[in-house]
Amino acid sequence: MFTFDFLNARHGDAFLVRWGAPKERAMLVDGGPSQVFETSLRDRLSQLAPDAQGAPRIDVVCLSHVDDDHVVGLLKLLRQIQRARDDQEPDPFAVKRVWFNSVDELVDRVSPGLSASTQEIVDRAGENSSAVRAS
Numbered sequence: 775m776f777t778f779d780f781l782n783a784r785h786g787d788a789f790l791v792r793w794g795a796p797k798e799r800a801m802l803v804d805g806g807p808s809q810v811f812e813t814s815l816r817d818r819l820s821q822l823a824p825d826a827q828g829a830p831r832i833d834v835v836c837l838s839h840v841d842d843d844h845v846v847g848l849l850k851l852l853r854q855i856q857r858a859r860d861d862q863e864p865d866p867f868a869v870k871r872v873w874f875n876s877v878d879e880l881v882d883r884v885s886p887g888l889s890a891s892t893q894e895i896v897d898r899a900g901e902n903s904s905a906v907r908a909s
Contacts, residue, residue: 775793776791776792776793777790777791777792777793778790778791778792779791779792779818781806781810781814781815781818782810782813782814783804783805783806783807783810783814783843783847784806784807784809784810784843785807785843786804786806786807786810786841786842786843786844786846786847787803787804787806787838787843787844788802788803788804788805788806788810788814788815788844788847789802789803789804790802790803790818790819790822791803797823798822798823799833800822800823800831800832800833800834801832801833801834801835801836802819802832802834802835802836802848802851803836803838804836804837804838804844804845804847804848805837805844805845805846805847805848805849805850805851806843806844806846806847807842807843807844807846807847808842808846810846810847811846811847811850811851812850815847815851816850816851816854819832819851819867824868825868827864827865827868828864829864829865829866829867829868830866830867830868831867831868831870832867832868832869832870833870833871834870834871834872834873835848835851835869835871835872835873836872836873836874836875837872837873837874837875838875839875851867851869852869854866854867855867855869
């Protein structure tokens with residue numbers, strides 16, 4: 775069974791998808807705009823099942839796109855992890871994977887048409903390897 779926890783992200787998006795028993799899995803989709811991490815997201819993530827080191831486990835962090843009302847909370851989450859590492863402290867959250875479905879959008883903002891010009895290379899690599907997949 776899947777459980778969806780929609781957090782109060784004001785005008786943005788932030789929600790958890792949880793599944794699995796007895797070992798619960800969690801995917802965080804977007805992080806909402808400014809102040810969402812501090813007011814609701816951090817506390818909710820702290821309640822997730824821990825990994826082997828005791829940090830709340832987030833199996834997947836998924837960013838739908840880079841608008842402020844989706845990305846700011848995720849940036850704050852990742853900065854908190856980075857600060858702990860810089861201070862040689864344990865990670866406050868265990869993020870196992872990060873998914874981002876708009877890489878082409880970012881690449882094309884800097885260099886219009888670049889993502890399309892590399893598609894043939896990605897396609898050929900995908901034919902010869904199970905490790906490369908384009909979405």
